[in-house]
Amino acid sequence: MPDLPRPPSDRRPPAPVPGLAARALATAxxxxVLSRGEALEEAFEGARLEPRDLGLARMIAGVSMRRYGSIGHLLEGLMAKGMPRKSGPLEAILITAAAQILFxxxxxxxxxxxxxRLARxxxxxxAFSGLANAVLRKLAAEKAERLAAVPADADTPSWLMGRWRRAYGEDRAHAITAAQRTEPALDLSVKADAAGWAARLGGRVLPTGSVRLAGHGAIPALEGFGEGAWWVQDAAAALPARLLGPVAGLAVADLCAAPGGKTAQLAAAGAAVTAVDRSEVRLTRLAxxxxxxxxxxxxxxxxxxxxPGGTxxxxxxDAPCSATGTIRRHPDVAWAKAAHDIAALADLQRRMLAKAAGMVKPGGLxxxxxxxxxPEEGEEQVAAFLxxxxxxxxxxxxxAEIGGLAEAVTPAGDLRTLPSLLPxxxxxxxxxxxxxxxxLRRVG
Structure with missing residues (x-):
């Protein structure tokens, strides 16, 4: 007897578990960052999640790195034998879960x-899903007292904290680390009418002229994005281009230009800008x-x-550097760098600065x-160059050039902003x- 066709199955695939996709992306x-040294932001490029889940994943991952030192300190105290070897993403699973529980x-x-679920x-x-369950439950039950015992500077690597103490003193070093624990607001540079755009977007104009938003959704959905009224740029990053003064009609080279915030500033001010960068991918975004x-x-x-350049x-x-000033926006930087990176970068900066100097016309800036x-990438670099x-x-x-931020002007007359400024x-x-x-001005 021939096989009869089977009736269509009414079984459906199980419904997705709410929130699991966001946690999976944050864990990845x-x-x-921890296993392959990748930049945190790379994981979110091209991610196919609903905006709400994507936003949650970014939030979890950001807090996980901002408080990575505290979380690691607490997990170490809860795991007598340490993190199991050959346990795949277990460490990342525990870190992201702890970030949610604690912060x-x-x-x-x-x-x-x-x-x-992610461990299983x-x-x-x-094989370690039971361990994950036990550790996280204990952390949740005792989080208040355990968190209170975490050292104040746990979220900054000790070698980096030591450098900041020497450079800025104990109080300012702690103020820097405290500022870096909070996800910052979104800063915009606007082509015109900063006050008007601040009112439309529910933000405010900073003393430096940037617009800072208290809250926002997807950036491309904000009013003014499509019409090109503004671009995203941290308020401090907008200051160096302003130091060139009126540039309308001048030929200006923006070296190491990507992602292009400074190029946009100079072009909007009327300069004939040549934007140079080695990364074609980043230059595509700039374009x-x-x-x-x-x-x-x-x-x-x-x-x-x-x-070969020109004059x-x-x-x-804007030279390649350790980027330790951007930890508040890119918290993985704190744990991706090492002390030896700074010396290597300072040597590259020295060579780039010499190259850039050769492009300046007499009397030019x-x-x-x-x-x-x-300091090796800033004050000491310029002192040696001069x-x-x-x-x-x-x-x-x-x-007066930088919105009245007198505390951001060094005794030598250079600009030095810190994450703890603008309280x-x-x-x-x-x-x-x-x-x-x-x-710097070329004499003659």
Whole structure:
């Protein structure tokens, strides 16, 4: 007798577990940072999640890295034998779950349950799902007293904290680390009418002229994005280009230009900008942003040290650096760098600064800047350059040029912003990225 066709099955695949996809993405992001040294943001590029889940994943991953030192300290105290070897993403699963339990408004049982599900779903971590359950439940039950015992500077690597104590003193070092624990607000540079755009977007105008938003959804959905009225740029990152003064009609080189915030500033001010960067991918984004903004610049994909270049009325060099001033926005930086990286970067900066200096016309300006808190990449770099190059003189920065932030002007006349500047009752609305900038003029 021939087989009869089977009736169609009414069985349906199980419904997705709410919130699991967001936790999985956050865990993958943290695992990428810890296991492969990837940048935290890379995990979210091209992620196919609903906006709400994507936002939650970013929040969990961001808090996990901002409080990584505290979380690690607590997990170490709860795991007598340490993290099991060959356990795959178990560490990342525990870190992201602990971040939710300790620092986010997430029900403890949800954080524990979803972490256990993630462990069971991985071939390497599933054998330790019971351990994950026990550790996280104990953490949830004792979080208040355990968190109170965590050292105040646990969220900054000890080698980095030691450097900041020496450079800035004990009080300012602690203020820097405190500022870096809070996710910062969104800063915008606007082409015109900062006060008007602040009112439309529910933000406020900072003393420096940037617009800071108290809260926001997806950036492309904000009013003014599509029409190119503004671009995202930390308030501190917007200051170095302003040190060039009026640039309308001048030929200006923006070296190491991507992602392009400074290029946009200069082009919007009327300069003929040549934007140079070695990364073609990042330059594609720069070009897309300029198109959206209705601005123009000559874009050059080249290694600065090998580029024949030319001469310009003004040159802005935003040199590659340790980026320790951006930890509040990129918390993985604190744990991705090591002390030896700074010496290597300082040597690269020295060579780039010499190259940039050769492009400045007599009487022209050179602004050198880095988003680093390390003196070797800032004050010491410029002092050594001036000692070698008598053809250049420092043009001191004034408080009036940077919104009255007198505390951001060094005794030598350079710009030095710290994450702890611009205090506010709401920590999310306070602070700046850490930046250094010096303005130099070629004599003659």
């Amino acid at each position: 992001a943290i695992d990428g 986010l408004d997430v029900p403890d049982h949800a954080a524990v349950d979803l972490a256990v 779903a991985d071939d390497r971590a599933q 897309d942003n300029l198109k959206r903004l209705g601005l123009q610049a000559e874009i050059v994909a080249a290694d600065l040290l090998a580029w 310009f009325d003004a040159v802005l060099l 050179l602004v050198y800047c880095t988003c680093s808190l390390e 000692a070698r190059n008598p053809a250049f003189q420092r043009v001191p920065v004034t408080a 506010d009752p709401d920590p999310a609305m306070a602070g700046l990225d850490g930046f250094f900038a010096a303005r």
